[in-house]
Amino acid sequence: MRQLRLHLCAAGRQAEAGPEILGRLARRDPAPQSRARCMTPDLVVAGAGLAGGLIALAVRAARPDLQVLLLDRAAGPVDRHTWSCHDTDLSPDWLARLRPLRRASWSDQQVRFPKHARRMRAGYGSLEDTALLAAVQAAGAQVRWTSDIATLDAKGATLADGTRIEAPCVIDARGAEPSRHLAVGFQKFVGIEIETDAPHGVTRPLIMDGTVTQQDGYRFIYLLPFSPTRILIEDTRYSDGGDLDDAALAQASHDYARDKGWTGTEMRRERGILPIALAHDAQGFWDDHVSGAVPVGLRAGFFHPVTGYSLPYAARVADVVAALPGPLTTDRLRPALRDFALDRARQDRFLRLLNRMLFRGCAPERRYTLLQRFYRMPEGLIERFYASTLTNADRLRIVTGKPPIPLRTAFRCLPERPLLKEFA
Ligand SMILES: Cc1cc2nc3c(=O)[nH]c(=O)nc-3n(C[C@H](O)[C@H](O)[C@H](O)COP(=O)(O)OP(=O)(O)OC[C@H]3O[C@@H](n4cnc5c(N)ncnc54)[C@H](O)[C@@H]3O)c2cc1C
Structure with a gap:
């Protein structure tokens, strides 16, 4: 197996270079300015999708001294994938950052x-993958496409072709993965x-x-x-x-x-x-991830339990990564993200209960009545629901009044743990 600590330079940059520099590269005689652009990553992100892209943006903005490398097996962001969300799901900073990148608002x-x-x-608004990845590169992060990761660990990634890439901090943003938790x-x-x-x-x-x-x-x-x-x-x-x-x-x-x-x-x-999400044991998930690269994105359960959408959660996770004080390392990032995840899972308990009522307490053809009732609530509450910032008063308001499902059925939906056993 080829074992190297990758220095990123030259090849991926040739398109930007003038004829003179291209000549020097061909002669393996790098000019001083191209040598200056070579880098060893401080952060490797496996997966240049939504979670990886937002982390790269946030880290480069907060800590421009850190070199960020994203690895993705795809050939590029070619499918015009869009990620949408309500403006009120995002912090003012993220809204300002992403609005110019949106395909539509x-x-x-x-x-x-x-x-x-x-x-x-x-x-x-809808964010498009091509715009996000262009912004990631404009922010100074590098994306290495066609990089199929065979194995990933706390210290780096090994690609399917045997190339080894290491960094002090390694994040796993390779998308959804089933979890017994x-x-x-x-x-x-x-x-x-x-x-x-x-x-x-x-x-x-x-x-x-x-x-x-x-x-x-x-x-x-x-x-x-x-x-x-x-x-x-x-x-x-x-x-x-x-x-x-x-x-x-x-x-x-x-x-x-x-x-x-x-x-x-x-x-x-x-x-x-x-x-x-009908039931989630975040503690169990993080107990299974005490070593290895730090998981983020859908694979770490960072999505809105009722919509499955993850853009707002990915932005908050990116903030946690970018705000980590001191050196950014796999071992220092893990507890910060685990604490964020456990807190998030606690706050989202009520949303999972609503899902159980929808999926387990309501006949499939009657499920729309719950949504119809929900959309009669005050706008502020609806906005907080999508932003996952419901207050206790909001929660009470959602479940009181004319019950959308029989009380006895609603009580059967309360416990979360039995469902996890059912799915294990
Ligand atoms: C069609 C569709 C539309 C969606 N629309 C929205 C929406 O509008 N709003 C919203 O908030 N959410 C939306 N979602 C849900 C969710 O937010 C997205 O799936 C989101 O892309 C998940 O982010 P992620 O970073 O976890 O994974 P992804 O964005 O899927 O990124 C994972 C990346 O890892 C790469 N990868 C995987 N395995 C490897 C490997 N072995 N080696 C190298 N690279 C690898 C993949 O190529 C991919 O680029 C949508 C999902 C889908 C499928």
Whole structure:
């Protein structure tokens, strides 16, 4: 196995260099300025996705002296993957940082149910992977694509081709991984982005159109109007099972477009099966991760329990990494992130209870009624729900009043632990 401490320079930079420098590189005669750009990473992040990208941005902004290297097996951010969230999910600093990178920002949003429709004041926006990764590189972090990591440990990564890359701090941001410490339901979706032949007329995101026929759990359509003639139509199901019939959901999205009178060309398609947390033993997870690279992102359970979305959580995790005082090392970062995770899991206990009521306390075809009722609550509460900053008064308000499910059923949903045993 090739064993080297990687010095990053030259090759990945050739496109930026003038003819004279390219000549020097070809002669293995680096000019002083290209030698100055060589670096040994202080931080290696495995996975240049959402969590990895935000960590790189935050660390480079807070500690420009640290060299950050992201490794990813993909050839590049080529699929125009978008990550959306409510403006109120982000801290003012993160909103300011990400807003210029967004593909689209909207000043408000709406929801629709059979007996209730509402426009809401919170802004919404979609970040695109290409823009995020360009910003990461502009911030001075390096991304090494086509780097399939075979093994990862507290000191570095070994790529499938045998290359060894080491750093004082190693973070594992390689995306979702099943965990015995997490019992989940599923949010499944297939979205089609179409260029319409004529303006579609949708001016703000429709976060949930729950007026559609209920099927396979709670079903709704999610709309993002990227331009007057470009719209994402996503058929979404909150289901007990993780199987996804791509063709059927894509067809359902096309049928929705047809019903609205939108004709056009499909430009892009996305699909997802996101975990919805019914029960989580964060302590158990971190007890299993006392060594090795420090896990972040979906694999560490850093996502909103009810939506499966992780952008706001990834931003907060990035803040923890960037704010770590003193040297940034794997061993010093681990307890900081574990403490953050345990605190987060405690605060999210109520959201997981709501999920159990939705998935275990309510017949699949009636699940939409819980959401319909929820969207009658004050806007501030709804914003805090998505931002995972509910107060005790909010929690009380959500579960009091005319019970959405029979009390006896609600009580059966209270304990979390038995579910973990069921899923183990
Ligand atoms: C289609 C879709 C749409 C979504 N939309 C939203 C949204 O709008 N808002 C939101 O907040 N959340 C959204 N999510 C949910 C979640 O936030 C995303 O899945 C998010 O990308 C998870 O972040 P992550 O960093 O944990 O993993 P990822 O962003 O998936 O990043 C993991 C990276 O690790 C790399 N990798 C994996 N294994 C290896 C290996 N062995 N070697 C090297 N590299 C490796 C992968 O190539 C990938 O780039 C969406 C999910 C999907 C699937």
